[in-house]
Amino acid sequence: MKPSKMLQTALGLCTAALIVGCNQSSTAPTAQAESKRPEYVMSVPVTAGDTPQTLEARYGGRVVEFNAEAGVAIMGTGDGQTQALNMQALSLSGVRAEPNRKQFRGGGVAMMSGSRSMWAGGSRSMWAGGSRSMWAGGVYASVAENTVSFQQVKLERAHALAPNLGAGVKVAVIDTGLDLGHAAFAGSLAPVTEWKDYVGGDAVPQEEGTLGVGGYGHGTAVASIVLQVAPLATILPIRVLDSDGAGDTDHVASAIYYAAEQGARVINLSLGSVTRSDVIEQAVKYVTEKKNILVVSSAGNENTNAITYPAAHAFDGADGDRSLSVGSVNARDLKSSFSNYQKDKLELMAPGENIFAAGPGGLLVSWSGTSMAAPIVTGGLALALGQTLSVGLKDVTKKMTENGQDLYTGGLNSAYKDMLGKGRLNLERFLTNAVKY
Numbered sequence: 001m002k003p004s005k006m007l008q009t010a011l012g013l014c015t016a017a018l019i020v021g022c023n024q025s026s027t028a029p030t031a032q033a034e035s036k037r038p039e040y041v042m043s044v045p046v047t048a049g050d051t052p053q054t055l056e057a058r059y060g061g062r063v064v065e066f067n068a069e070a071g072v073a074i075m076g077t078g079d080g081q082t083q084a085l086n087m088q089a090l091s092l093s094g095v096r097a098e099p100n101r102k103q104f105r106g107g108g109v110a111m112m113s114g115s116r117s118m119w120a121g122g123s124r125s126m127w128a129g130g131s132r133s134m135w136a137g138g139v140y141a142s143v144a145e146n147t148v149s150f151q152q153v154k155l156e157r158a159h160a161l162a163p164n165l166g167a168g169v170k171v172a173v174i175d176t177g178l179d180l181g182h183a184a185f186a187g188s189l190a191p192v193t194e195w196k197d198y199v200g201g202d203a204v205p206q207e208e209g210t211l212g213v214g215g216y217g218h219g220t221a222v223a224s225i226v227l228q229v230a231p232l233a234t235i236l237p238i239r240v241l242d243s244d245g246a247g248d249t250d251h252v253a254s255a256i257y258y259a260a261e262q263g264a265r266v267i268n269l270s271l272g273s274v275t276r277s278d279v280i281e282q283a284v285k286y287v288t289e290k291k292n293i294l295v296v297s298s299a300g301n302e303n304t305n306a307i308t309y310p311a312a313h314a315f316d317g318a319d320g321d322r323s324l325s326v327g328s329v330n331a332r333d334l335k336s337s338f339s340n341y342q343k344d345k346l347e348l349m350a351p352g353e354n355i356f357a358a359g360p361g362g363l364l365v366s367w368s369g370t371s372m373a374a375p376i377v378t379g380g381l382a383l384a385l386g387q388t389l390s391v392g393l394k395d396v397t398k399k400m401t402e403n404g405q406d407l408y409t410g411g412l413n414s415a416y417k418d419m420l421g422k423g424r425l426n427l428e429r430f431l432t433n434a435v436k437y
């Protein structure tokens with residue numbers, strides 16, 4: 001890109017963003033905490049000798065996440081506390097600022113009436129103890145309510161085909177945080193020194209809120225679903241969504257880099273935005289292409305013919321090889337009424353209705369959403385990574401989609417022909433074709 005063009009791009013975006021910002025501030029007074037959050041976000045190159053201080057002096061704004069290995073820093077601006085952007089420096093670096101606040105939402109609805117019961121898991125032995133088999137007499141013993149959904153994806157066979165059950169595989173759950181003390185997570189979390197809470201600005205990604213309101217319980221459910229599929233995987237909890245289930249671009253992007261720093265091998269993003277983000281795409285591109293991490297993103301719950309970002313970016317390019325977009329089907333393999341869909345962009349479907357999962361406060365709660373389908377896929381990837389692969393890492397997600405169950409035979413899903421990806425997750429076929437035996 002020529003310098004003159006870059007200048008136009010940077011200035012054009014910032015002008016547009018500033019107009020939006022003015023409208024927002026004139027119509028909706030923001031809370032004090034909100035006003036301290038960056039209004040815009042950008043990722044800037046980090047070169048030898050750079051520190052957060054040199055970057056702030058060069059570009060203006062404030063460093064949110066500094067990652068020398070990635071050669072990238074996430075910077076925020078427009079929080080009323082930082083100096084103005086140096087537009088010339090930004091344009092010379094080809095950096096674009098984009099709107100930051102509340103771009104991302106977790107997707108899913110907790111079904112609180114009729115399906116709420118006390119968590120019965122009790123201890124890790126329920127999940128992973130002794131026999132390593134979570135199945136008893138054809139029933140998924142740990143959470144019997146999920147038996148049908150898990151039989152649908154052949155989880156019983158998958159546990160036999162991947163007997164390490166995801167052991168040694170770190171899965172980052174970038175979400176609303178977790179109920180860290182829930183019995184479902186006993187012995188399954190990464191060391192406390194690795195935990196991160198971008199919302200609270202501390203190291204304790206504990207979910208906060210009221211069950212049944214906003215996104216409270218979302219991350220606990222998502223992490224618990226990963227562990228139901230891959231019982232010996234390790235969960236790295238990173239909180240980026242607040243109790244409303246909403247999150248900022250700078251936090252989501254920072255969390256993606258952070259997960260890579262902590263050695264995650266799969267990242268679950270049960271969240272999405274209708275707005276494309278360069279900052280997020282750069283982060284996904286880095287962790288997939290440079291760090292060999294697999295990234296799973298939910299497709300969104302608006303029942304529209306356009307999946308959300310970053311799922312919408314998971315289909316092409318070298319980073320697309322290690323990224324998956326996931327929509328939701330019901331127990332009869334029909335597209336869930338809420339699931340987004342999109343020809344070519346949506347890659348895989350998984351069960352996402354009435355999935356029972358851990359809920360804050362020792363509960364077992366049923367959730368529906370593409371947010372629940374994604375962690376079933378994530379858990380499946382963790383099962384594969386816990387074994388010796390028979391294919392290159394870049395072909396793992398392809399093996400998963402290629403070996404999906406056809407969703408169109410016999411007029412099934414006829415209104416969504418070719419808009420539901422390659423099919424519905426089949427863990428037995430996937431593992432048979434991706435793991436060495």
Ligand SMILES: [Ca+2]
Nearest residue numbers: 314315320323
């Ligand atoms: Ca892909």
